[in-house]
Amino acid sequence: MKIRYLMLHAYGMGGTIRTVVNQANAMAAAGHDVELVSLVRRRETPQFGLDPRISITTLVDQRDGRQQDSIGRRAWRRVRGKMVPRGEFAADYFTERVEWAAMEYVSKLRDGVLVTTRPALNLIAARRASKSVVRVAQEHMNLSAYPDSIRREIARYYDRFDAITVLTRTNRLEYQRLLPSTAIVQIPNAVHKVDQERSQQVNPVVIAAGRLVPQKGFDLLIPAFAQVVSEHPEWRLRIFGTGPRKSQLAGLVEQHGLGAHVSMPGRTDRLEKELTDASVYALSSRFEGLPMVMIEAMTHALPVAAFDCPTGPKDVLTDGVDGVLVPPRDVDALAAALNRLIADRELRVRMGRQAAKTSRAYAPELVMPLWEDLFSELLQGERVVDNFWSSR
Structure with missing residues (x-):
């Protein structure tokens, strides 16, 4: 299957970036056609190792600094408010040029699975991606952590997704209350590996x-x-x-x-x-x-x-x-x-x-097959019902 992961900055550091890269690597290792799409690029090389079978695409290259937008700051505030609310933690990234690059990219897709990985990208995909694409929104933060401006947009647009994935049972219940007719799937992030050298409890x-x-x-x-x-x-x-x-x-x-x-x-x-x-x-x-x-x-x-x-x-x-x-x-x-x-x-x-x-x-061998199963079900047109992971 064709799987595209749209990230804010695939070349950066951070827990979300690492877990998405780990997931992309696992899907590539399973034989799928995987593309990592970085909305912006501010570094020469990715900070986390990528499977060589993964293609990586940049939409807005900012290695030489941010380019000026084509409209003034006051006008931009009106444009940004229509698509990326100010309460989004990464709202400052979404200049006019960056936001339009994201909209243009998702609107041209016609097949496969599109996975978006934060509220700003999720909202853009919900409003601009074609229904011919399987749209999966990943939520890496609990709903209650977002300001009202974000929760209102989530309530308004997230029901357009084929599935919304969350990390914990608490998250799943929160989103089910807000979006009762939408498939909310609990799949945790996987650690890099579980067989690690253990602390000997000797250092203070x-x-x-x-x-x-x-x-x-x-x-x-x-x-x-x-x-x-x-x-x-x-x-x-x-x-x-x-x-x-x-x-x-x-x-x-x-x-x-x-x-x-x-x-x-x-x-x-x-x-x-x-x-x-x-x-x-x-x-x-x-x-x-x-x-x-x-x-x-x-x-x-x-x-x-x-x-x-x-x-x-x-x-x-x-x-x-x-x-x-x-x-x-x-x-x-x-x-x-x-x-x-x-x-x-x-x-x-x-x-x-x-x-x-x-x-x-949270071992990769337990978590990653859940993603593969979810994508397969959605591509086959199956409705996901009460599909969630349990650690116990």
Whole structure:
């Protein structure tokens, strides 16, 4: 079958990009004709490895900088509001030129499967793609995390899709309530692999990873770790990632006197080794879709201390079994959870063993066939009913 994945920036970094690339690689390995379509391009080469059988297409090349749009800023605001609402997290990417490139591309398709991977692209496909194309919208974030402007557009246009895929049971129920006549399919993202080197629980290191943005809550994790250091001064926190909040977070580290205890090394291409060398994973997000780095940490037998934020952590973790869940944004509770794990190596080993067991449900060999089955059913004109994945 012909499968096209339309992404905002296939050459970038991030959890969504990685999971879509993994899915495309799996479909190519299964013998399908796969094309990865990058709406914009700002780097020379993809950051994640692509199967050589996958073709990659760029719609707007921005390696030499953003080109000026043909209409003025004030006029553009009116155009953008018609297709990509301001509440979309990547709305700033969608200049007139970029938005029209996306519309032109999807409107010309006449066959195969088109998979779009974020609300802006989903809305464009819903409104412009031909019904002769099987249209699948991927949602990597929970519905309640979007502002009203996005939820209104989702309610208005998403019923045009042949299927909407979501990551968790909570997401599925949210979308079913909003779109009762539309096929909502729960398929989680798959980890890269589940047979990873396991932590030996010997290094006094807590690890976290993600974009340095408010969503990830590192501004909550740092003061929580200040409480940890007061009881366990030999422990260190390492936060991997890049983003616009780096200077603010660095200021917070200095404010709490944690310069010798908290480091932010930036992006790393050896995260698997860093996870193996750590002893606890901390998830401090204000909201999530499905926290893939957390699950990857679990493949390394790391227990997790996490906010029970919407959505994802509770869909994966069992409190007291493979991790510790605490109320959202409760800094004191997160500090207590970290202290509990840090103080008891036997508990960390036991929870880490269970975490590795839990993570096996997200193995590529279990998840990827679900995508192949879904695409096949839709191409054959079958209606998808109550098609969802279960980790238990």
